[in-house]
Amino acid sequence: MTRPVHDDSQRAVDTERRAQREEQILETAVRLFAEHGYSGTDTQMLAERLQVGKGTIYRYFRSKRELFLAAADRVMRLMRQNIDGQLEGIDDPFERIGVAIRAFLGFFAEHPEFVELLIQERAQFKDRKKPTYFIHRETNIKRWQAVYRSLMDCGRIREMPIERITDVLSNLLYGTMFTNYFTDQSPSVEMQARDILDIVFHGILSDAERRRAAEGEAKRTS
Amino acid sequence: MTRPVHDDSQRAVDTERRAQREEQILETAVRLFAEHGYSGTDTQMLAERLQVGKGTIYRYFRSKRELFLAAADRVMRLMRQNIDGQLEGIDDPFERIGVAIRAFLGFFAEHPEFVELLIQERAQFKDRKKPTYFIHRETNIKRWQAVYRSLMDCGRIREMPIERITDVLSNLLYGTMFTNYFTDQSPSVEMQARDILDIVFHGILSDAERRRAAEGEAKRTS
Amino acid sequence: MTRPVHDDSQRAVDTERRAQREEQILETAVRLFAEHGYSGTDTQMLAERLQVGKGTIYRYFRSKRELFLAAADRVMRLMRQNIDGQLEGIDDPFERIGVAIRAFLGFFAEHPEFVELLIQERAQFKDRKKPTYFIHRETNIKRWQAVYRSLMDCGRIREMPIERITDVLSNLLYGTMFTNYFTDQSPSVEMQARDILDIVFHGILSDAERRRAAEGEAKRTS
Amino acid sequence: MTRPVHDDSQRAVDTERRAQREEQILETAVRLFAEHGYSGTDTQMLAERLQVGKGTIYRYFRSKRELFLAAADRVMRLMRQNIDGQLEGIDDPFERIGVAIRAFLGFFAEHPEFVELLIQERAQFKDRKKPTYFIHRETNIKRWQAVYRSLMDCGRIREMPIERITDVLSNLLYGTMFTNYFTDQSPSVEMQARDILDIVFHGILSDAERRRAAEGEAKRTS
DNA sequence: CATGAATGAGTATTCATTCAT
DNA sequence: TATGAATGAATACTCATTCAT
Numbered sequence: 001m002t003r004p005v006h007d008d009s010q011r012a013v014d015t016e017r018r019a020q021r022e023e024q025i026l027e028t029a030v031r032l033f034a035e036h037g038y039s040g041t042d043t044q045m046l047a048e049r050l051q052v053g054k055g056t057i058y059r060y061f062r063s064k065r066e067l068f069l070a071a072a073d074r075v076m077r078l079m080r081q082n083i084d085g086q087l088e089g090i091d092d093p094f095e096r097i098g099v100a101i102r103a104f105l106g107f108f109a110e111h112p113e114f115v116e117l118l119i120q121e122r123a124q125f126k127d128r129k130k131p132t133y134f135i136h137r138e139t140n141i142k143r144w145q146a147v148y149r150s151l152m153d154c155g156r157i158r159e160m161p162i163e164r165i166t167d168v169l170s171n172l173l174y175g176t177m178f179t180n181y182f183t184d185q186s187p188s189v190e191m192q193a194r195d196i197l198d199i200v201f202h203g204i205l206s207d208a209e210r211r212r213a214a215e216g217e218a219k220r221t222s
Numbered sequence: 223m224t225r226p227v228h229d230d231s232q233r234a235v236d237t238e239r240r241a242q243r244e245e246q247i248l249e250t251a252v253r254l255f256a257e258h259g260y261s262g263t264d265t266q267m268l269a270e271r272l273q274v275g276k277g278t279i280y281r282y283f284r285s286k287r288e289l290f291l292a293a294a295d296r297v298m299r300l301m302r303q304n305i306d307g308q309l310e311g312i313d314d315p316f317e318r319i320g321v322a323i324r325a326f327l328g329f330f331a332e333h334p335e336f337v338e339l340l341i342q343e344r345a346q347f348k349d350r351k352k353p354t355y356f357i358h359r360e361t362n363i364k365r366w367q368a369v370y371r372s373l374m375d376c377g378r379i380r381e382m383p384i385e386r387i388t389d390v391l392s393n394l395l396y397g398t399m400f401t402n403y404f405t406d407q408s409p410s411v412e413m414q415a416r417d418i419l420d421i422v423f424h425g426i427l428s429d430a431e432r433r434r435a436a437e438g439e440a441k442r443t444s
Numbered sequence: 445m446t447r448p449v450h451d452d453s454q455r456a457v458d459t460e461r462r463a464q465r466e467e468q469i470l471e472t473a474v475r476l477f478a479e480h481g482y483s484g485t486d487t488q489m490l491a492e493r494l495q496v497g498k499g500t501i502y503r504y505f506r507s508k509r510e511l512f513l514a515a516a517d518r519v520m521r522l523m524r525q526n527i528d529g530q531l532e533g534i535d536d537p538f539e540r541i542g543v544a545i546r547a548f549l550g551f552f553a554e555h556p557e558f559v560e561l562l563i564q565e566r567a568q569f570k571d572r573k574k575p576t577y578f579i580h581r582e583t584n585i586k587r588w589q590a591v592y593r594s595l596m597d598c599g600r601i602r603e604m605p606i607e608r609i610t611d612v613l614s615n616l617l618y619g620t621m622f623t624n625y626f627t628d629q630s631p632s633v634e635m636q637a638r639d640i641l642d643i644v645f646h647g648i649l650s651d652a653e654r655r656r657a658a659e660g661e662a663k664r665t666s
Numbered sequence: 667m668t669r670p671v672h673d674d675s676q677r678a679v680d681t682e683r684r685a686q687r688e689e690q691i692l693e694t695a696v697r698l699f700a701e702h703g704y705s706g707t708d709t710q711m712l713a714e715r716l717q718v719g720k721g722t723i724y725r726y727f728r729s730k731r732e733l734f735l736a737a738a739d740r741v742m743r744l745m746r747q748n749i750d751g752q753l754e755g756i757d758d759p760f761e762r763i764g765v766a767i768r769a770f771l772g773f774f775a776e777h778p779e780f781v782e783l784l785i786q787e788r789a790q791f792k793d794r795k796k797p798t799y800f801i802h803r804e805t806n807i808k809r810w811q812a813v814y815r816s817l818m819d820c821g822r823i824r825e826m827p828i829e830r831i832t833d834v835l836s837n838l839l840y841g842t843m844f845t846n847y848f849t850d851q852s853p854s855v856e857m858q859a860r861d862i863l864d865i866v867f868h869g870i871l872s873d874a875e876r877r878r879a880a881e882g883e884a885k886r887t888s
Numbered sequence: 889c890a891t892g893a894a895t896g897a898g899t900a901t902t903c904a905t906t907c908a909t
Numbered sequence: 910t911a912t913g914a915a916t917g918a919a920t921a922c923t924c925a926t927t928c929a930t
Contacts, residue, residue: 042898044900053915053916054916055914063901119344122404155428160420164420165426170401171397172394173397175398179396182353182355183356198382199422200421202425204387206380208377209377213423269892278891286925481792486919491895498921498922498923499894499896500893500894502921502923508922564789567786567790600871608864615841618845619842619844620841622844623840626797642826643866647867647868647869648823648824648831652822708903709904709905710913718911718912719912721906721907721910724906725910
């Protein structure tokens with residue numbers, strides 16, 4: 001009837017070991033899910049790759065579905081950490097924008113398997129109200145709107161609805177991430193970011209055309 | 223003395239009937255695949271919906287996989303027809319750009335199930351060299367590059383690598399299409415197109431900031 | 445679009461074929477369930493024994509559970525048919541009682557696997573409100589109470605609560621059926637029925653003891 | 667100079683502790699097996715209920731199977747103790763019969779879970795040569811045959827093969843126990859015993875019918 | 889041609905049992 | 910001695926595909 005010795009330090013070790021193992025499983029799971037797709041990945045395969053018994057996986061995740069979802073969440077967690085890390089210590093707003101864009105594209109360029117996971121999530125779990133990515137996006141977008149707002153207030157970007165900027169940029173980055181993955185081209189992140197910034201900041205019109213457009217606008221309004 | 227039952231005219235009728243039936247199957251298949259996902263859709267379900275036997279479907283498509291792929295191709299075919307149709311008779315390049323953007327966004331806004339199909343295709347058939355969408359994109363992008371080239375030549379848009387424009391715009395539209403579908407918001411296509419054009423044409427910088435940037439650029443170059 | 449020829453005669457053939465197949469499956473299932481127990485019987489085994497694919501079984505029965513329950517119901521159906529058949533044309537009440545007892549014991553002596561099925565049903569499906577057997581018993585017992593009532597009314601059996609007779613006899617037969625099966629002795633049904641009837645009709649007391657008991661009873665009552 | 671930790675007295679304490687623990691496990695096991703059935707009970711559940719580790723259970727019983735069988739044996743042991751206890755000090759044979767019947771029915775009425783265990787044993791371990799119950803029954807029946815023999819010898823019960831009496835009574839009690847459990851009716855044990863004794867002692871025939879039967883018998887024999 | 893009954897490969901999940909700590 | 914994490918054999922059920930009618 002003697003209960004096992006489970007003092008605090010022991011428990012802490014257990015908890016940490018568990019967390020490590022969980023992370024280990026997730027990491028391998030992400031790779032496999034990305035490589036073979038959700039339904040193409042079977043638990044047997046995962047267990048073998050992990051060198052553990054199938055049952056062990058089920059000690060950490062209730063079901064294949066939960067495992068997958070946890071893997072998807074992990075991707076978003078890592079993305080966030082990565083971007084936030086790169087933004088640290090950078091104060092200039094324009095610079096922050098550039099760094100964030102490069103960080104975003106760079107993150108998925110380095111981990112194409114993460115892109116695949118986001119697709120799989122959408123394809124297999126249509127029921128989940130919002131995909132992981134968009135849950136993250138919403139919270140994040142607020143922060144950027146504040147940045148653009150302040151730039152607009154001090155006259156560095158022109159007046160327009162803030163959402164216009166964040167929506168267009170979000171969609172552009174999202175589309176770029178997918179396209180890069182699908183077409184399997186990895187153009188230098190640096191150059192791609194430069195292209196994006198150039199167009200989003202300056203537009204494509206020539207100065208002459210801008211003036212013409214402004215006049216046309218003025219006429220219409222008058 | 224019996225005449226052959228399958229003379230030429232008869233054969234033509236048969237061929238047409240076959241094509242119609244094929245189209246019919248594809249249409250229903252698209253809806254089902256979009257609604258339940260690829261693996262969530264079973265042939266039984268499809269046969270019932272079509273009021274035909276399971277075997278009949280297999281007379282038109284070798285396998286579930288081929289059926290799905292044909293359905294995805296159909297989506298791209300329809301998209302192309304739709305956009306080309308709307309562009310017909312429009313000559314002004316800027317106008318053509320605007321119409322194409324509105325047509326693209328409008329098409330997928332009216333047929334969200336088509337977006338789902340593109341996702342399913344990617345998720346389930348990772349092996350297919352390039353997703354349908356990107357096969358189409360490549361051929362299409364050439365045509366647009368000519369348009370931008372001519373605009374640049376006559377000084378209406380500023381000098382820059384043509385690909386920069388087409389890549390950014392493609393990615394932006396692609397990302398917008400997905401985001402619209404995923405977040406299930408259908409903001410007016412009209413407004414969304416306006417936002418895109420505004421930023422892509424004029425950029426977000428204020429005039430003051432543009433000048434400052436230009437000066438900075440000049441200094442660096444000098 | 446021509447629908448298949450499904451006239452009435454065709455449909456009748458289909459229905460009959462289906463019923464035959466169902467009966468065939470049930471028969472084999474009973475044997476297997478009896479031989480290996482419910483959980484010891486797997487669908488693969490059943491399919492092999494039937495020389496059909498696993499899927500076919502599932503076309504007839506939604507699940508292993510339903511198959512088993514249908515098999516148990518079949519046993520009771522057969523038992524009833526068998527006993528009723530033997531009772532046909534027999535009018536004398538005492539004779540009917542004897543025939544029913546012999547029919548009951550004989551039925552299960554010939555089909556020990558049916559006894560096993562009743563046990564399996566109880567063991568595996570404790571949730572089912574009442575075991576098949578007892579559902580049948582209840583409806584049946586009413587009919588016998590009428591028989592005993594009439595015998596009592598014409599003074600051929602002594603006054604006592606009717607339920608006392610039917611309960612004791614039912615329990616005795618039930619217990620005998622199980623014991624025969626469990627101990628795997630198959631004493632002649634004929635002799636066993638004779639033993640039961642002898643004791644239930646005449647009791648075990650000697651005439652002397654009966655008188656003594658009657659006197660004792662009389663004294664107590666006076 | 668340290669004395670051996672495991673001297674005789676220590677060992678005795680250990681043995682007793684072990685026996686107690688074993689009993690404890692069995693008691694809980696009986697309840698669980700009865701509640702959820704054999705396959706529905708898992709060792710994890712049992713360990714939790716006992717507040718011990720799964721491994722501990724395996725230190726006392728080689729396997730789930732052995733544990734179950736020991737639990738079934740325990741039931742029979744308890745039954746025997748209970749009945750024997752109630753018979754103690756009672757000498758009159760008729761009274762002993764009555765007490766034994768009441769004790770038997772009472773025991774299982776108070777412990778319906780024990781009935782369930784007997785069923786589970788039969789259902790899951792068909793291979794075991796004889797169910798626990800029947801092993802017990804055989805040894806026990808001998809003792810009762812002696813009782814009936816002596817009653818017959820002194821003319822208190824009429825001449826007939828001794829087995830007829832013990833078989834019928836055993837089967838009747840066995841059937842009554844199951845029926846009580848299955849139909850979940852708990853009629854007073856007292857009344858049920860009275861019903862059984864009335865019929866088994868006196869039979870159901872009226873005096874008139876008995877005489878008629880006796881005459882018929884006489885005629886046939888002459 | 890059209891049908892749908894038949895097939896059986898394929899897979900997530902459970903749980904008795906072991907054994908390192 | 911006691912524990913419970915780890916194991917992997919075992920199994921019901923689905924569904925794409927075939928083919929006799």
